Amino acid sequence: MKQYAVIVAGGSGTRMGGGIPKQFRSLSGKPMLWWTMKAFHNENRDTNIILVLPEEFIQLWNDFFNTLPEEDRIPHQTTAGGDSRTESVKKGLTLIKEEDSIVAIHDGARPLVKPELIKKGWKIAGEKRAALPVIPVSDSLREINEKGESKATDRERFRAVQTPQVFHTALLKRAYEETQGSVFTDDASVVEAIGMKVTLFDGDPSNLKITTPADMAVAKILMGENA
Numbered sequence: 060m061k062q063y064a065v066i067v068a069g070g071s072g073t074r075m076g077g078g079i080p081k082q083f084r085s086l087s088g089k090p091m092l093w094w095t096m097k098a099f100h101n102e103n104r105d106t107n108i109i110l111v112l113p114e115e116f117i118q119l120w121n122d123f124f125n126t127l128p129e130e131d132r133i134p135h136q137t138t139a140g141g142d143s144r145t146e147s148v149k150k151g152l153t154l155i156k157e158e159d160s161i162v163a164i165h166d167g168a169r170p171l172v173k174p175e176l177i178k179k180g181w182k183i184a185g186e187k188r189a190a191l192p193v194i195p196v197s198d199s200l201r202e203i204n205e206k207g208e209s210k211a212t213d214r215e216r217f218r219a220v221q222t223p224q225v226f227h228t229a230l231l232k233r234a235y236e237e238t239q240g241s242v243f244t245d246d247a248s249v250v251e252a253i254g255m256k257v258t259l260f261d262g263d264p265s266n267l268k269i270t271t272p273a274d275m276a277v278a279k280i281l282m283g284e285n286a
Contacts, residue, residue: 061161062105063108064099065162066092066110066165067140067144068080068110068113069147090123095168096135109136111140111148138150143242158229159228159229169268171282180224180225188227190225190226192220192224192260192261194221195218196218
């Protein structure tokens with residue numbers, strides 16, 4: 060089956076400060092989004108990459124891409140995102156015509172994803188139809204009730220969710236069609252909403268989502284960048 064990677068980069072990145080979305084911030088000399096795209100390209104050059112961007116920044120991305128050396132111009136398609144992550148993912152899915160395929164939905168702000176994790180997601184989704192990378196929660200947790208009261212809870216019962224989340228394309232498209240009008244924070248929740256099972260697999264703690272300047276500093280260290 061063909062493989063598609065829908066990389067969602069529709070956020071404004073307000074927590075990063077400044078006037079440019081985080082996915083366009085420089086990381087080791089190139090925008091964060093380029094590194095995210097490169098991870099999928101390195102894992103399998105035949106993967107079809109779809110970038111979902113804020114409409115007002117598509118030209119900015121094109122301008123950057125056209126300045127790259129030929130060997131760094133990773134083939135991809137681009138489409139404008141929607142008002143929510145849910146709408147952005149759906150717009151990316153409309154570019155996939157082969158429903159008998161596998162699609163990975165990935166956050167544009169996770170540029171440190173490793174090829175091994177991507178490969179594992181493809182394999183499990185190919186067998187189980189829906190695959191979700193998770194990692195253990197390291198912080199202590201407290202549960203807050205409707206009165207604002209809190210109590211300690213067992214963190215071993217919880218996992219933090221990552222991307223790429225990988226699915227048979229026809230299944231994910233059907234899930235979004237059957238949940239029209241609802242908003243979800245991730246794609247596994249959409250699939251579960253129509254009664255389908257999602258298979259968990261071990262994620263990677265270094266596959267962090269860059270949201271704040273502190274996250275960017277950590278990412279630069281992990282990439283070996285001194286600046």
